[in-house]
Amino acid sequence: MPALTINGSIRDVAVPDDMPLLWVLRDVIGLTGTKFGCGIAQCGACTVHLDGVPVRSCQLPIGTIGGRAVTTIEAIGDTTTGRKVQQAWLEAEVVQCGYCQSGQIMSASALLAATPVPTDADIDAAMAGNICRCGTYVRIREAIKNAARA
Ligand code: FES
Numbered sequence: 001m002p003a004l005t006i007n008g009s010i011r012d013v014a015v016p017d018d019m020p021l022l023w024v025l026r027d028v029i030g031l032t033g034t035k036f037g038c039g040i041a042q043c044g045a046c047t048v049h050l051d052g053v054p055v056r057s058c059q060l061p062i063g064t065i066g067g068r069a070v071t072t073i074e075a076i077g078d079t080t081t082g083r084k085v086q087q088a089w090l091e092a093e094v095v096q097c098g099y100c101q102s103g104q105i106m107s108a109s110a111l112l113a114a115t116p117v118p119t120d121a122d123i124d125a126a127m128a129g130n131i132c133r134c135g136t137y138v139r140i141r142e143a144i145k146n147a148a149r150a
């Protein structure tokens, strides 16, 4: 029964160590903001942070997490950078269907926390693994730049 630190709370979950974090978040704990897209670490819809680093939760067995802090879309707005990113997303009206956007915001927040004034190349590198079927990439880039200026 691993204990996980999720959004600042310690959660004991009675599941096998090899269960992916995404399943624990959505089906065990009920944090459904993180989305299932491909299930094979290729789309980024399931992105969360582990100690501030973006990871694909669909391919992350909970037994490998240890004491690292998990942050999901439900709590990213509690961080200064996450709050700026979410505000910039609203102002740029980034979202279309929305399915990919939790992952996009988590990747963008990690980028700006590590690189407060990213270049286009930095943005490309950080966001390359987050796919948007609605093609919101231009607005995502604009929102990241606006968040960096905020
Ligand atoms: S659902 Fe995890 S990367 Fe696609």
Ligand code: FES
Pocket: 095, 096, 097, 098, 099, 100, 101, 131, 132, 133, 134, 135, 136
């Ligand atoms: S907004 Fe629809 S998949 Fe990205």
